[in-house]
Amino acid sequence: MFTGLVTDVGEVVSVSGDDRLRRIRIRSAYDPATIALGASIACSGPCLTAVAVEGVAGGCEFSVDAAAETLALTTVGTWVAGTRVNLERSLKIGDELGGHLVTGHVDGRAEIVARESVTGGIGDPQWAPSDRFTLRAPGGLARFIAQKGSVCLDGTSLTVNTVAGNLFSVLLIPHTLAVTTWGRRRQGDSLNLEVDLIARYAARLTEAQPALAD
Template identity: 40%
Template sequence: MFTGIIAATGTIQHLQNNGSDVRLRVNVGKLDMSDVALGDSIATNGVCLTVVEFDQHHFSADVSSETIARSGFAHYTNGQGVNLEKAMLATSRFGGHIVSGHVDGVGEVKSIEDKGKAVEIWVTAPTDLARYIAEKGSVTVDGVSLTINEVNGAMFRLTLVPHTLQETIIGGYKPGSRVNLEVDVIARYLERLMLVDRAADTTKQTDISLAFLAENGYLNKG
């Protein structure tokens, strides 16, 4: 598990296509590797990757076809900057929100505007993820835990302070940049729990709707 608080930025040095998956090698920048062991997890642009080789300045990991299909890794090349976070310890401060490192989809940066020292960014999420995006809720963007300040359909607005812009790859975003998104895991489990006995029935519609909420007492039918 991760918190979405980025420890360092790194750079992809090598991508090796092995047919159905990819082996990548990452220069970790200032990330402290002194306590890393084989098999540890490092979130790389929000994707939980398992360390298969490492030294003081690098680590290698395999990226599965599932991860490639669901994340921006399909478009990454050598020199790609990445946000890095080691898996949290039980004794760590929980500074962000619950981040699993399982990317749900790829969003697109639509606009960037300076607001004083901060920057406002509008991002479009895939349509099937829009229902998990809530104003003042949390979202993970390339591994960074961020607060959603406004929602407009499948689009949402983020406000980035200078520290976040300096310490992550977000400072290099441009309109059209593709970003890994992980929605709040609590929202996903809440949706599943609200389906109750319908969750295992493949013959019924399983999407949460206003009618379903009203039927189960979550909305006033009147």
């Protein structure tokens, strides 16, 4: 489990393999002593398993394997050397749950359809503006997204501002834009989307009611 609070932005060093299985090597500022073989790491959303790790100057390089389903369903299949990825290590008992419960099981890819700057509005001319992103949810997932609810996009826990059909918006404050990959996101980019766990189960229970009544 994860929280959707990004703790480092890593960079893909190399990618090998094919559409059935790829090994991806990622450079990070994490202390290698904090990553055990077999550990789960959220890499821009998907929960991937560390299969190798070694210390390098300034941190470590760890490798993960991505199978066919992950490559097809998420943006992992598009990663190349130089791709920047949001990283989060798995939640430990006793850690602060500052975002929301995230499984690292990506449901699909959302597309950014617009990005606009939003003025601070607190009377301070030095206040940096935030950015509003409008995204299109893939078919079948829009019903899980609700205004004021939570979504995880590229491993980042965010609150939904507005919903209109299959379009929804999120607001990114300057700090989040600076410490994640969001600062470089543009119209047309695809992001890994994980809908809220509670919304998914609530919808499933609702769908099951007629069958249970029978």
